[in-house]
Amino acid sequence: MRDERHDAAHDSEPDSETAGGLKEKVMPVVEKVKGSRALRAFQRYLSTSGPVLASGLAYQALFAVFAGLWVGFAILGTVISRNFGLRNSVIAVISDSVPGLIDDGSGNGAIDPEVLLNAQVFGLTGAIALIGLLVTALGFLNAARGATRQLFDLPPAPENFLKARLRDLGLAAGFGVLIIVSAVLSVVGTQATDFLLDLVGIDDSTLARVLGRIVTLSIMFAVDAVALAALFRILSEVRIPWRHLRQGVIIGAAGLGALKIAGGLLLGGASSNPLIASFAVILGLLIWFNFVCQVILITGAWIATSVKDDDIILDEAVFAARLEAARALVREHGMGDDEDEDARGGIFARLRRRLSRR
Structure with a gap:
């Protein structure tokens, strides 16, 4: 009985390896399709x-x-x-x-x-x-x-x-x-x-x-x-x-x-x-x-x-208005002019990148 279980486990290893190999081949294709324009x-x-x-x-x-x-x-x-x-x-x-x-x-x-x-x-x-x-x-x-x-x-x-x-x-x-x-x-x-x-x-x-x-x-x-x-x-x-x-x-x-x-x-x-x-x-x-x-x-x-x-x-005026709205939102959540400039600059940089992609 033990030998039969051992043989079954041994036989399932190639299947697992095959599934893993197939996944490794398919996932890059899936990611490429998901990232396609x-x-x-x-x-x-x-x-x-x-x-x-x-x-x-x-x-x-x-x-x-x-x-x-x-x-x-x-x-x-x-x-x-x-x-x-x-x-x-x-x-x-x-x-x-x-x-x-x-x-x-x-x-x-x-x-x-x-x-x-x-x-x-x-x-x-x-x-x-x-x-x-x-x-x-x-x-x-x-x-x-x-x-x-x-x-x-x-x-x-x-x-x-x-x-x-x-x-x-x-x-x-x-x-x-x-x-x-x-x-x-x-x-x-x-x-x-x-x-x-x-x-x-x-x-x-x-x-x-x-x-x-x-x-x-x-x-x-x-x-x-x-x-x-x-x-x-x-x-x-x-x-x-x-x-x-x-x-x-x-x-x-x-x-x-x-x-x-x-x-x-x-x-x-x-x-x-x-x-x-x-x-x-x-x-x-x-x-x-x-x-x-x-x-x-x-x-x-x-x-x-x-x-x-x-x-x-595409529209500088719209972008500027959205950037100003983002700055107002940051100020509203407690970041004043005297607080950490590096942190604030990082937030604005991320906001600018995000808005430029919209």
Whole structure:
């Protein structure tokens, strides 16, 4: 009996050694993952109520886009009504940006572009839509500003109300111009691709479609990168160093591009539920905007984490106010001017390092 217990104990020793060796191999990997910027950025996104903020932004974005489409297409139908190539390119760019929003002829879109193109922007309906656009667009931009500053642990920016609203209107108009420019570039890129294929004697419609798709996605990537940079740098009034901003918007634009490629699958999952078939498109768009807003805020969390890693102070006034509040807190707890300077300096040094990382 004793020999059997001895043999069992002897047999368990290799298992213990194996478990210990496995733990030694796994723990460094776990620590590396825990310290990775990607995980810390996602933790920042969660700790600042990112999912809740994204849901609110998605709700506002849905109504802002509907109002913007009514006004934008009414103006588009008036200005370039006879330029069918550019008009179709604008529709294609919007359809690629928000899958399921515009009917591309398959009957799956929420909005018929012909109805919008025939709308009257100068009538009563157009005036109501314009007011709705101003209210919803400005509300979305203001909410996006607050959410972004929260990711960077900054309070709401002190601002002149009229000046801030005019800046927001300028950004909204600039985004509309950006869509038109991207549509023009898409037309030019597609025509240039067809010309080059004809020049080298290649008459392959499949190859032309693939190259055209690559050109379109490249243009959309550039548009997303510019829009994200404007959101984080201009709209949010956060002086982010260009090195950190550039890296973040590239990652964010890539994430938005992946969403657009998989957009059909996301919207298809919503429309396949028979319980919500009657409003599946609207619900699918709301889900889509929620994903988009989450990608945007996760991108902001990534940038904020990279800035924190380099101990960069984004707002000197906010930092000075927090440092003064920390000093007042230290004085309140009994440390006067005549007490130990070394100890007090150590406390302030630690507070300064901690605040500079926020």
